[in-house]
Amino acid sequence: MIPHTAPSALTVSAMTRRFDVSAPWLNRVIERKPRLFVRAVDDVSFEVPKGGCLSLVGESGCGKSTVARLVTGLYAPSEGSIAFAPGPDGRPLSVQMIFQDPYASLNPRWRVFDIIAEPLRELKLRETEVEIADRVAELLKTVGLTASDGRKFPHEFSGGQRQRISIARALASEPDFLVCDEPTSALDVSVQAQILNLMRRLQDEMGLTYLFISHDMSVVRHMSDQIAVMYLGRIVEQAPTEVLFAHPRHPYTQLLLETIPNVTAPRRDREPQAGEVPSPLKPPSGCTFHPRCPQSDSRCSAERPEMTTMPDGSRVACHRVEEMMARMA
Amino acid sequence: MTEQPTLDVRNLRVEFPGRHGTVTALDDVSLTIRPGEILGVVGESGAGKSMTGLAVQRLLEPPGHIAGGEVWLNGRRIDQLPEPQMEKIRGREIGAIFQDPLTSLNPLFSVGRQLVETIRLHSDLSKPAARARAVDLLAEVGIPAPAERVDHFPHQFSGGMRQRVVIALALAARPRLVIADEPTTALDVSIQAQITALLRKLCKDHGTAVMLVTHDMGVIAETADRVAVMYAGRLVEIGPVAEVVARPSHPYTRGLMGSIPTLGARVPRLAQIDGAMPRLDAIPTGCAFNPRCPLVQDRCRRDRPDLRPMGAGLAACWIDPAAAATETAA
Numbered sequence: 001m002i003p004h005t006a007p008s009a010l011t012v013s014a015m016t017r018r019f020d021v022s023a024p025w026l027n028r029v030i031e032r033k034p035r036l037f038v039r040a041v042d043d044v045s046f047e048v049p050k051g052g053c054l055s056l057v058g059e060s061g062c063g064k065s066t067v068a069r070l071v072t073g074l075y076a077p078s079e080g081s082i083a084f085a086p087g088p089d090g091r092p093l094s095v096q097m098i099f100q101d102p103y104a105s106l107n108p109r110w111r112v113f114d115i116i117a118e119p120l121r122e123l124k125l126r127e128t129e130v131e132i133a134d135r136v137a138e139l140l141k142t143v144g145l146t147a148s149d150g151r152k153f154p155h156e157f158s159g160g161q162r163q164r165i166s167i168a169r170a171l172a173s174e175p176d177f178l179v180c181d182e183p184t185s186a187l188d189v190s191v192q193a194q195i196l197n198l199m200r201r202l203q204d205e206m207g208l209t210y211l212f213i214s215h216d217m218s219v220v221r222h223m224s225d226q227i228a229v230m231y232l233g234r235i236v237e238q239a240p241t242e243v244l245f246a247h248p249r250h251p252y253t254q255l256l257l258e259t260i261p262n263v264t265a266p267r268r269d270r271e272p273q274a275g276e277v278p279s280p281l282k283p284p285s286g287c288t289f290h291p292r293c294p295q296s297d298s299r300c301s302a303e304r305p306e307m308t309t310m311p312d313g314s315r316v317a318c319h320r321v322e323e324m325m326a327r328m329a
Numbered sequence: 330m331t332e333q334p335t336l337d338v339r340n341l342r343v344e345f346p347g348r349h350g351t352v353t354a355l356d357d358v359s360l361t362i363r364p365g366e367i368l369g370v371v372g373e374s375g376a377g378k379s380m381t382g383l384a385v386q387r388l389l390e391p392p393g394h395i396a397g398g399e400v401w402l403n404g405r406r407i408d409q410l411p412e413p414q415m416e417k418i419r420g421r422e423i424g425a426i427f428q429d430p431l432t433s434l435n436p437l438f439s440v441g442r443q444l445v446e447t448i449r450l451h452s453d454l455s456k457p458a459a460r461a462r463a464v465d466l467l468a469e470v471g472i473p474a475p476a477e478r479v480d481h482f483p484h485q486f487s488g489g490m491r492q493r494v495v496i497a498l499a500l501a502a503r504p505r506l507v508i509a510d511e512p513t514t515a516l517d518v519s520i521q522a523q524i525t526a527l528l529r530k531l532c533k534d535h536g537t538a539v540m541l542v543t544h545d546m547g548v549i550a551e552t553a554d555r556v557a558v559m560y561a562g563r564l565v566e567i568g569p570v571a572e573v574v575a576r577p578s579h580p581y582t583r584g585l586m587g588s589i590p591t592l593g594a595r596v597p598r599l600a601q602i603d604g605a606m607p608r609l610d611a612i613p614t615g616c617a618f619n620p621r622c623p624l625v626q627d628r629c630r631r632d633r634p635d636l637r638p639m640g641a642g643l644a645a646c647w648i649d650p651a652a653a654a655t656e657t658a659a
Contacts, residue, residue, distance in 0.1 A: 060517055190585055192588070260518055263546045263550045
């Protein structure tokens with residue numbers, strides 16, 4: 001586990017991203033509708049320590065993939081800032097991304113060799129074709145494929161092998177920081193284990209820093225040092241992995257952990273939790289989780305909770321936790 | 330076991346003839362489901378789990394066809410019935426729940442109209458009676474304010490609520506068998522738990538037999554009574570769910586269980602099964618799992634194992650689990 005004192009590789013502060021989802025201009029004029037914005041990411045702050053792995057978890061529509069795209073610069077933040085620490089050469093750490101669907105993220109008309117060689121050519125990381133060929137072969141071996149696989153096309157590979165190719169492509173530009181957006185959710189479990197093991201090994205060997213996005217709590221637990229739980233665009237709880245699983249404090253985190261089907265200790269009598277994620281277009285007032293929360297009161301629907309830092313390093317945005325801390329102090 | 334099973338599949342074989350030869354998608358699959366029982370069918374993509382559900386309903390995409398074996402529903406053989414009779418069985422005796430609740434509902438009609446159509450097709454209720462029954466069904470699957478919601482269109486429901494509507498449709502004619510193909514895969518975990526609890530309740534209340542097809546071992550462990558594990562179109566293990574999860578007999582099931590990250594103790598490295606499932610047109614001779622099996626012997630490459638009693642269930646493996654355990658320990 002990476003100690004909290006490790007220098008941070010990435011610092012995100014008060015980042016917000018709004019999307020314009022208004023009806024077309026003519027409809028707005030005729031139907032007298034106002035412009036409509038959705039805050040996909042709302043005032044999110046976190047740090048990723050160097051060589052560590054921070055995971056963002058949450059249900060669909062909570063904004064976790066938007067954070068991934070903001071961090072890699074595919075979207076610009078509407079407010080707030082994203083800062084990478086300077087690397088050894090004084091320039092900011094370089095970042096690469098691994099995408100969810102290995103069937104959509106590789107060009108079907110390119111040979112694997114060209115897919116992996118493109119970053120090398122584009123960024124002029126190798127001078128001659130011979131050097132490029134050597135580097136591609138090395139990358140293919142690193143991810144558990146063979147040099148001769150470079151001559152094939154993506155369709156000749158299975159889903160797990162394709163994900164290895166996209167990892168090789170991401171590693172080609174020698175990044176310090178990898179953003180992984182649901183890298184295994186399109187894969188079968190036995191293949192998922194291969195990819196997760198590979199990612200852990202690469203992290204140990206190359207000292208990579210990961211920002212890992214997933215909806216699967218058990219995958220996240222396996223991969224990360226720190227976990228941030230998102231709900232409707234906000235981080236509701238962030239804690240070191242073991243702390244989060246031992247003492248989930250936010251009622252939403254508790255609900256998430258409660259409802260995961262467990263293979264090793266199945267609970268067949270579980271009482272399902274009622275309620276669903278509200279539309280991010282009209283988020284509830286105050287704490288956005290209050291309509292589903294068993295512990296909510298009038299304060300929760302009126303006032304938005306701030307992050308409270310706990311002695312064991314977890315941060316929670318919940319009035320109940322804050323009140324409990326105040327009583328103890 | 331004097332009770333007649335609701336569904337009895339015997340040595341089912343499904344083939345897809347093609348230009349480059351015939352592909353065997355299902356090979357010698359036998360299973361039974363008793364009334365009120367949930368049988369989980371689990372496997373990786375392409376293992377044939379959905380195919381099993383489709384073959385039972387005779388919904389195979391041509392040129393796929395049942396090339397051997399028998400399907401018995403409530404003591405009646407249905408795999409050779411002419412299509413018009415089969416149409417009467419679908420919906421009335423076999424209910425189907427598919428993965429994506431958005432594509433299994435017609436976006437142009439209100440859910441009430443779709444329910445009434447299904448109810449009236451399978452019974453002689455009048456329109457108002459069928460509508461009242463539709464409202465009852467929506468209430469039964471846990472949709473709030475059903476009398477109002479019955480007139481809403483599918484897009485006005487959330488994903489979880491839509492899946493409840495699909496379940497109501499599947500139950501409209503009170504079928505004895507429900508085939509649910511990945512019913513929770515498109516849903517978030519907190520909603521998934523609601524849907525599996527609903528399936529369990531309906532199964533218990535009405536004595537419906539359920540075939541639950543999914544890739545998620547967690548869902549199976551918490552929902553099913555028995556589980557059938559499939560690999561490359563074949564059944565490799567079948568048995569009581571608690572036993573199969575805790576003490577898997579087949580090396581593939583063992584590998585599958587080991588590769589699932591758990592919420593319990595954190596391990597530095599997950600157990601992994603190297604390689605991938607063979608393509609259906611290139612299944613190795615003998616046991617289909619032999620190229621990936623850690624315990625492979627000469628016999629596994631030569632002869633195909635049949636299901637035989639192992640542990641609390643049946644498994645198709647030549648190697649005795651007790652002997653294998655001592656071998657691994659040594």
